[in-house]
Amino acid sequence: MSTSPIPVTRFAPSPTGNLHIGGARTALFNWALARKLGGHFLLRIEDTDQLRDTGRESVLGILEGLAWLGIDWDEGPAPDLGQDRDPRGVHPFYQSKRLNLYTEHLQRLLDADLAYHAFETTEELTAMRDEAKREKRAFKYEGAALNIPRDERFKRAESGEPCVVRFKAPTGDIVVKDDVLGDVTIAAGELDDFVICKADGFPTYHFAVVVDDELMGVTHVVRGQEHLANTPRHVALQQALGFRTPNYAHLPLIVNPGGGKMSKRDKDKAVRQAVRDAGLTDAPACVQDTADFAAWLKDKNRQLNQRDLLALAAALNVELPEIEVEDFRAAGYLPEVVTNYIALLGWSPGDDIEKFDLDFLAERFDTSRIGKTGARFDYKKLAAFNNDAIGAMSEEEFAQRWWDWCAAYSPELLKATGAADAPNDNFTMLAGATRPRCKTFREGVGGAAFLTTDTNDIVFDEKAVSKVLHKNDGEGIAVLRELRNELSEVQDSELRALNQWRPEHLHELIEKFSEKRELGMGKVAQPLRVALTGSTVSPPIDATLAILGKSTVLERIDRCLEAVPVGAG
Ligand code: GLU
Numbered sequence: 001m002s003t004s005p006i007p008v009t010r011f012a013p014s015p016t017g018n019l020h021i022g023g024a025r026t027a028l029f030n031w032a033l034a035r036k037l038g039g040h041f042l043l044r045i046e047d048t049d050q051l052r053d054t055g056r057e058s059v060l061g062i063l064e065g066l067a068w069l070g071i072d073w074d075e076g077p078a079p080d081l082g083q084d085r086d087p088r089g090v091h092p093f094y095q096s097k098r099l100n101l102y103t104e105h106l107q108r109l110l111d112a113d114l115a116y117h118a119f120e121t122t123e124e125l126t127a128m129r130d131e132a133k134r135e136k137r138a139f140k141y142e143g144a145a146l147n148i149p150r151d152e153r154f155k156r157a158e159s160g161e162p163c164v165v166r167f168k169a170p171t172g173d174i175v176v177k178d179d180v181l182g183d184v185t186i187a188a189g190e191l192d193d194f195v196i197c198k199a200d201g202f203p204t205y206h207f208a209v210v211v212d213d214e215l216m217g218v219t220h221v222v223r224g225q226e227h228l229a230n231t232p233r234h235v236a237l238q239q240a241l242g243f244r245t246p247n248y249a250h251l252p253l254i255v256n257p258g259g260g261k262m263s264k265r266d267k268d269k270a271v272r273q274a275v276r277d278a279g280l281t282d283a284p285a286c287v288q289d290t291a292d293f294a295a296w297l298k299d300k301n302r303q304l305n306q307r308d309l310l311a312l313a314a315a316l317n318v319e320l321p322e323i324e325v326e327d328f329r330a331a332g333y334l335p336e337v338v339t340n341y342i343a344l345l346g347w348s349p350g351d352d353i354e355k356f357d358l359d360f361l362a363e364r365f366d367t368s369r370i371g372k373t374g375a376r377f378d379y380k381k382l383a384a385f386n387n388d389a390i391g392a393m394s395e396e397e398f399a400q401r402w403w404d405w406c407a408a409y410s411p412e413l414l415k416a417t418g419a420a421d422a423p424n425d426n427f428t429m430l431a432g433a434t435r436p437r438c439k440t441f442r443e444g445v446g447g448a449a450f451l452t453t454d455t456n457d458i459v460f461d462e463k464a465v466s467k468v469l470h471k472n473d474g475e476g477i478a479v480l481r482e483l484r485n486e487l488s489e490v491q492d493s494e495l496r497a498l499n500q501w502r503p504e505h506l507h508e509l510i511e512k513f514s515e516k517r518e519l520g521m522g523k524v525a526q527p528l529r530v531a532l533t534g535s536t537v538s539p540p541i542d543a544t545l546a547i548l549g550k551s552t553v554l555e556r557i558d559r560c561l562e563a564v565p566v567g568a569g
Pocket of ligand 1: 223
């Protein structure tokens with residue numbers, strides 16, 4: 001057994017999907033505690049329920065999510081699944097590779113009669129459960145297998161008869177000392193003889209966690225309150241095995257704005273609502289698995305397969321709530337904002353401090369300031385934090401980071417600005433115009449949609465057309481016609497020295513034009529905006545013109561003049 005002279009915290013995800021935001025908070029707090037105590041933060045993969053193949057992708061997703069958030073770990077799998085990080089020699093970090101260790105400790109309990117083989121079949125157990133249900137009492141396994149003589153139990157198990165191993169629950173009270181909730185006492189007799197090794201020879205979660213925490217020298221366990229009901233079992237097992245009991249701190253649940261548990265089902269809920277609002281009863285064409293769709297529509301607890309869920313969300317224009325770390329990343333939140341915000345879900349540094357970075361968290365984190373009651377996830381507050389962080393960036397930093405994000409999530413914008421390889425003048429200009437008006441990177445892309453839309457697909461907003469182009473006998477249209485002529489004269493040259501299609505020059509042209517026509521700048525810029533983007537909102541007009549390029553600008557003006565001729569209105 002390794003004894004650890006240093007504080008060790010751990011994050012122990014089951015590789016069942018991407019990193020959930022609640023898991024990220026658990027990881028963050030364990031990381032912060034390890035840093036604060038000058039100890040190690042360890043990552044363990046709890047994959048005893050998983051087929052290894054399906055787990056691998058999840059593990060990579062989880063590691064990537066942590067790395068993106070800036071949460072680094074001292075021990076565990078390497079981010080690229082290369083050589084493990086194992087400075088204290090406590091590997092392996094995958095439970096599926098630790099089966100011999102569980103068997104060894106299981107045997108100790110069996111030999112000491114602190115655990116026993118039980119041979120009831122699944123059907124027999126179901127019948128017992130049903131009976132308890134009929135008699136309106138909670139089911140508790142009463143140790144029927146103990147009526148079989150000890151020798152016979154061992155013999156039958158050794159001969160390969162299918163069986164589980166049950167832990168003999170202690171007869172006294174169990175007290176869980178929790179740094180957040182204080183002492184939680186479980187009265188004698190409340191625990192049943194729970195299963196610690198399944199019929200397939202795999203340990204149950206309870207047993208594996210207890211063995212691993214001891215062998216890996218884990219001194220502090222910070223995890224969600226959903227695990228609180230498990231902790232008495234873990235403490236009882238630790239006592240039976242002669243293990244140390246780590247310090248426990250259970251975190252309040254994270255709830256969605258509606259007050260329910262924040263979970264992937266929230267996405268289903270949003271899409272199901274939209275399907276109902278649209279009056280759809282049959283699966284629309286974008287859905288592949290129509291049977292799954294029909295069952296999902298009827299059952300509000302069912303989750304639709306990921307492919308069809310995303311297809312429906314896109315078809316019905318549903319904005320899916322962000323639940324997993326990857327969702328927040330794809331939505332264009334900054335990792336330092338996400339960690340700042342989730343650190344406030346159930347914890348606060350006090351002194352009215354709300355904005356802080358990871359260094360601050362590592363310095364100030366303290367389990368005694370963890371709250372007891374549910375923490376509501378406030379998307380608006382997160383967006384406001386992100387907005388502030390974007391506002392605080394220099395133009396250069398924003399341009400670079402937005403570009404990096406676009407490279408992964410919006411390559412079409414990079415293509416449209418000619419910046420596919422690196423941020424260029426056009427992209428930097430767009431970034432400069434975008435930064436003051438976006439709360440997230442994705443919102444910034446939304447504001448630049450006119451760049452990625454084909455000229456023929458631009459839809460002219462009716463209100464904008466009537467107000468900006470048709471009003472006053474088509475004053476706007478007249479402006480557009482004249483401007484088109486002036487713009488067509490501007491030199492657009494590959495040679496930098498000759499090129500006049502630049503924002504400064506275009507700005508001057510529009511300014512002079514408005515003076516000449518004795519019109520405010522708005523009366524000139526707005527008709528142009530409508531022609532170029534379909535709406536009255538776009539980055540500064542000189543930048544809009546410069547980025548679109550001369551030929552597209554003329555093409556769009558022509559199309560607009562054709563599509564919305566005055567006289568019709
Ligand atoms: N593997 C468990 C989970 O994914 C966590 C176990 C623990 O923290 O003790 O929820």
